[in-house]
Amino acid sequence: MFSKDIGIDLGTANVLIHVKGKGVVLDEPSVVAVEEKTGRVLAAGAEAHRMIGRAPGTIKTVRPMKDGVIADFDMTEKMLTAFIDRLGVKGFLSKPRILICCPVKVTAVEQKAIQDAAIKSGARRVYIEEEPKVAAIGAGMDIYQPSGNMIIDIGGGTSDIAVLSMGGIVTSESVKIAGNTFDRDILQAVKKNDRLLIGEATAEQIKKEVGTAFPGAQVKTLDIRGRDLATGLPKAVTVSSAQVAESIRESVAAIVQGAKNVLEKTPPELSADIIDRGITLTGGGALLDGLDKLLAEELKVPVYLAEDPLGCVVAGTGIMLDSRKTNFQKK
Incomplete structure (x- = not known):
């Protein structure tokens, strides 16, 4: 009714x-x-x-x-x-x-x-x-107190970075680089290096199964299939975690720079709170292996992956x- x-x-x-x-x-x-x-x-x-x-x-x-x-x-x-x-x-x-x-x-x-x-x-x-x-509230962060909370929400199309206090956004930046960009980077790298044409679904599979943002964080390989650009016939190649890390390096660096920009614009008192509380990572893109480690190393602030980043x-x-x-x- x-x-x-x-x-x-x-x-x-x-x-x-x-x-x-x-x-x-x-x-x-x-x-x-x-x-x-x-x-x-x-x-x-x-x-x-x-x-x-x-x-x-x-x-x-x-x-x-x-x-x-x-x-x-x-x-x-x-x-x-x-x-x-x-x-x-x-x-x-x-x-x-x-x-x-x-x-x-x-x-x-x-x-x-x-x-x-x-x-x-x-x-x-x-x-x-x-x-x-909304992601900060869903991650269990108390954003309504007069203290600084920082979140990096990496979705499919954008990475939204924000510092929140007293229920509002103090400083923020939206970077049009996220999970889908990683997929395109991988697709182009396989095309360039292995002369193999693959689809979106295969690129996403590579990202999920062997992808890493932190070189050396994991060492895995995956056999993939696609169309040979030279012959036009089906072909199989092996892709490694190191290759994926290299292919997405520039995109990850852009997200890191976006986070640095937000931190540079954050008032000093809130910056002190962020050092104590750390940064929370949400969104499907946050599930990329080693991304939290890379961000923590680059930003010099603890970075924590939310319990259910996607949700x-x-x-x-x-x-x-x-x-x-x-x-x-x-x-």
Whole structure:
């Protein structure tokens, strides 16, 4: 009869949805598959992700999010509609209220696009919150005290770095380099060094299984298959952790520099708190082996990986939905 309030982590790589009173009910890739001629949605999420690189010309697979913001409005709306319809959170007479996250430093136009897509997918009201703030709450950080808390949220499209105090963001930076960039770096390195053409899924597999940000942190190898650029025939090669570390070195350095920039702009009293408390690492990109060690070495501050890096943002939306009940009633 009645609709439920929901929180959405609308990520470049994954969409996670929290339904009030139920917890996290959806965690699927940000992909939608549509019929080329009619635009009819055939699949969304994991099922659509399996079609990438394997679908015939009549089916188009799209990642509608790029760098944490909407790249294709219509496809984002279709993807969100498919997910929300699947969950059955719309009431008979009412629509759900949605709390949705966006990266820091997004423009008013980008924020409005996120809001409009959520409304068109079936929301009654849409509330926007900045991702690092929500991730910090989801990671269990007490950001409402007058003390400094620093978070680095590495998602699929952006790395959001922020220092928070008294419930707000004091200094922040959004770097358009994250997990998907690592995948592209690996793909290009394999193409250049091994003369082998591989797909996105294989590049992501390499990152997850043998990838490392800290040279020498792990020594692993993985046999992969693709198309030989010289002959056009299938070919297998072996990729090592050292090769992956070298291929993503520049991208990792850009994230490190972003964190340094934020620390340089942080007031001295809050900097002292960060030395004591350390930096919390969240987001799917934070799962890259050795990244916490590299950041700690470069920033000279302890760096801790959150207990559930992937789920911090959506967990934060759940906490905020509970605490914002009165705010929802006022708006």
